[in-house]
Amino acid sequence: MIRNFVRFSRQVAAIVAVGVGATLAQTDSRAAVMFHFDFIDAPGAGFNAAGSLGADRRAGLAQAADYISGVLGSAYTANIYLTVNGTVTADTTLANASSNFNAAFPGNGFGSAGDVMLKILGGDAADPAPATPDGEVNYNFEDFDWEPLSDFQPGELDLISTAIHELTHAIGFASDILQTGGSAWGDPAGTPSAWSPFDEFVADASGALIDGTFALDGARWDVASVGGTGPVNGLLFNGPNAMAANGGNPVALYSPTTWDSGSSGSHLDTDYYTGMNGTIENMMNHASSIGEGLDLRTYTAIELGILRDIGYTQLGMVPEPASILLTLAGVACIHAAARRSRQRRA
Ligand SMILES: [Zn+2]
Numbered sequence: 621m622i623r624n625f626v627r628f629s630r631q632v633a634a635i636v637a638v639g640v641g642a643t644l645a646q647t648d649s650r651a652a653v654m655f656h657f658d659f660i661d662a663p664g665a666g667f668n669a670a671g672s673l674g675a676d677r678r679a680g681l682a683q684a685a686d687y688i689s690g691v692l693g694s695a696y697t698a699n700i701y702l703t704v705n706g707t708v709t710a711d712t713t714l715a716n717a718s719s720n721f722n723a724a725f726p727g728n729g730f731g732s733a734g735d736v737m738l739k740i741l742g743g744d745a746a747d748p749a750p751a752t753p754d755g756e757v758n759y760n761f762e763d764f765d766w767e768p769l770s771d772f773q774p775g776e777l778d779l780i781s782t783a784i785h786e787l788t789h790a791i792g793f794a795s796d797i798l799q800t801g802g803s804a805w806g807d808p809a810g811t812p813s814a815w816s817p818f819d820e821f822v823a824d825a826s827g828a829l830i831d832g833t834f835a836l837d838g839a840r841w842d843v844a845s846v847g848g849t850g851p852v853n854g855l856l857f858n859g860p861n862a863m864a865a866n867g868g869n870p871v872a873l874y875s876p877t878t879w880d881s882g883s884s885g886s887h888l889d890t891d892y893y894t895g896m897n898g899t900i901e902n903m904m905n906h907a908s909s910i911g912e913g914l915d916l917r918t919y920t921a922i923e924l925g926i927l928r929d930i931g932y933t934q935l936g937m938v939p940e941p942a943s944i945l946l947t948l949a950g951v952a953c954i955h956a957a958a959r960r961s962r963q964r965r966a
Pocket residue numbers: 628629630785786789887905906
């Protein structure tokens with residue numbers, strides 16, 4: 621059984637939009653998880669745009685992958701192959717990324733991980749489909765202006781920030797619970813099924829929504845999945861590491877009063893974690909409050925906790941952006957990444 625859905629789009633308030641055929645391998649001596657990108661855009665388009673534009677786009681994506689590899693640390697060893705398409709033209713979608721799901725039914729529980737996560741946790745030998753890509757990354761360069769690195773001009777969005785966000789979905793920051801409360805394996809609410817590791821900790825204020833038989837409580841789901849802003853009525857994430865990073869409290873997941881397909885349940889609550897009123901803004905909010913310019917490029921402690929909770933228990937040292945080594949068509953070049961602190965909203 622194959623599941624392969626592209627679910628995760630990151631959208632912001634509309635902003636006027638921004639090596640042919642090469643495979644770019646992000647290589648970093650600190651990181652043991654390597655992301656390999658297969659840029660499928662036509663010559664001159666998207667990530668294969670001519671000259672420095674295409675090269676910078678590819679470098680920005682590699683820098684995002686480098687950050688994630690550094691966070692995962694040296695305890696994990698895997699080669700992740702992602703197909704990259706920069707010519708998406710779906711108006712309101714900035715970008716998305718997803719893992720392929722090629723594994724057989726893992727049994728009822730929380731073991732329904734995508735190929736990317738299976739390989740990071742289990743090594744390349746755990747690849748359920750070795751001859752195929754592990755996932756994909758899509759960018760919309762037609763409808764949005766992107767700064768691929770750090771030389772921002774007015775109106776430009778942060779490609780690197782968005783890439784970190786999207787790649788984080790691909791490594792498993794995602795709920796598999798459907799709007800109906802059913803599972804991606806076709807089991808309706810109330811029926812035991814296989815869920816993503818993330819789903820083990822999807823909760824409401826009363827606790828986890830999936831019980832010890834791995835059946836989801838449909839009645840509570842129907843309330844909390846559209847429960848609205850904040851930690852009272854909406855969806856929560858109650859993993860122990862995330863809670864420890866959040867003052868002992870469950871973390872609010874994005875669960876607006878109208879189900880937002882592809883966003884509800886799989887993000888932190890944008891409407892609550894605004895950076896104001898004592899809250900922080902998170903990388904994995906469903907939308908960024910920063911409409912243009914340098915955006916978040918690091919995880920918050922909450923997000924690191926969530927990554928640990930979903931299975932990345934051996935997270936390494938959180939790296940500072942430093943320098944990355946890019947190998948493109950046999951030519952190696954060093955791109956120094958700007959050292960900047962995270963930009964916070966007022
Ligand atoms: Zn997202």
